Amino acid sequence: MIVYLLGRLARGVLTVLGVVTIAFAILRLNGSPAVAMIPTATVSQIAALNHALGFDGSLPSQYWRYLGGLVHLDVGKSLQNPAASALSVVFGRLGATLELTLCSLGLGLGLGFLIALVLQITGSQRLRNTMIWVGVTRQAMPTFLFGVLLVLIFSVKLGWLPSIGRGGWRHLLLPTLTLASFEVTLYMRLIDAALSEQRELDYVRTARAKGLRGGTVLLRHMLPNALLPVLTIAGLNFGALLGGAVIVENVFNWPGVGQLLIQSVEMRDYPVVQATLLVVSVMFVTVNIVIDLLYAALDPRVRLR
């Protein structure tokens, strides 16, 4: 168990290392950004900015300093807001993003469950086909497009809900719905497929044979077994969820990390861009480790070695 945990942590650290290395390489694709940032800069100004950004010296020494900075959780100061460290700027926005993604995940999972259970209980093939086609239709729309359409309907035409910004639950509703609608489709199909698979197994027949009611079999026997694959996918899907959040935040002017990322990219605030990437990759790795552990805790058949 301990060995497994250490190995898993090492893999997680490797993942983060891979991501920040890719980021290091990407940022150097086009040489130093200093000239582009201040077109009228003098030679000494460019040298100073290069030094501040870690773009001076040979590539290996740049990389070494870059990693050293990361170990000390120091990716430099925000260029737009030199008083604040880039990491603190990102952390300041993290709450909004977590609020949005967690609500969407909850709503998506919850609705997905409900629909899958209804499909299993009614056993209606027509209903299942309808839901699948609704899902396919939603997935054929880009996330930003779905968000814009929701704004058109609920903000512009009906005037029920605010279209941008963060505030009470009314502000949260449309962006959450935009993200969750994608999640629902995914989880509905996943849970339904998992339950249908379980239904064919011997233990379900045994449970029925000894006289348990359909609802009990479904909820107490089949559901826990069907949940495990859902957990794995939820972990893998966490990345897609964050990616979706980047777009949704920009559609709804939601002051989260995704909006910060796009703004920083436009302003060429590279330290903040790097900090965003670092925070996101650490978050992503942590979630997946937790899910692996949860998996073992929930399913005694899984032995972590």
Next chain:
Amino acid sequence: MSAPLSTPSNIAVASNRVRAATRRRPRASVVLALLMLVVTGLMIVIVPFTPIYSPYGLDLAHSLMPPFTSWTHPLGTDSLGRDMLSRLAVAGRTSILIAVPALLINMAVGIILGLVAGYFGGLANTMIMGLADLQLSFPIIILLVMIVAVVGPGAKTLVIVLGVTYWVRYARLARVMALSLREREFVLAARTFGGSSFWILRKHIFPQLLSSLAIVGSFDLGVIIILEASLSYLGLGIQPPTPSWGRMIFEGQDYTSRDIWLVVLPSVAIFLVVASAQILSQRFTGEREAQTSVRTV
């Protein structure tokens, strides 16, 4: 775990009943999908040859005209008086011209990496599949945004960036295929006769991949178009004045209280293309599964 999240292979995991339903589904969906493709295809191809074609001509006197009111501007005009139908057509062409090469790059990269991983195994396999796992689950749009920011937005950047984003599924397909065929008699026979690894991969293993490529490829074409539209919407894709569906929606949002069509028309265009690609992909999946199930039984 192969290809999670809304991929055609989800259907493969689905129950027998769902699968049976996919098979039985009337061909109406395919007809509809083809119709949708033909409509957008005709728009993209024909409009540039018509007299109304003028995607860049400013005409402030006739700005924000609603659709279906004039013969010279059948779908109305935008805030600068540019013809919407022409702009939709150019945007569609741009979108296809980016998505298709990007898809081909993805396929090439994926197939090569997958065949190498599957056929040679060992360290190559571990490294390539590790990279694939990471790419599949990491919020890749964040890296895309970074690349575009550094290199500068534009059509060429988009093709390359989108071209290295969706190779994972092709790599998995090719790897599984190479793994399962590696030990088969005809491959062993080819090796006995002195066939080189490259020759065996190309002549014996690659052809087996083609039907799977059609399924995943048509689905991914839609996904890539979606991603291109999203990046353009964020201002990181196609740059004005060249029109793109994503950017048209962004620009139209400022006028939604006056003219909702500026947003609706490009939305419909995106939906038609992506939905038809995905419906066709599903249809292929259903048919192939029908075939394989017959073959294995």
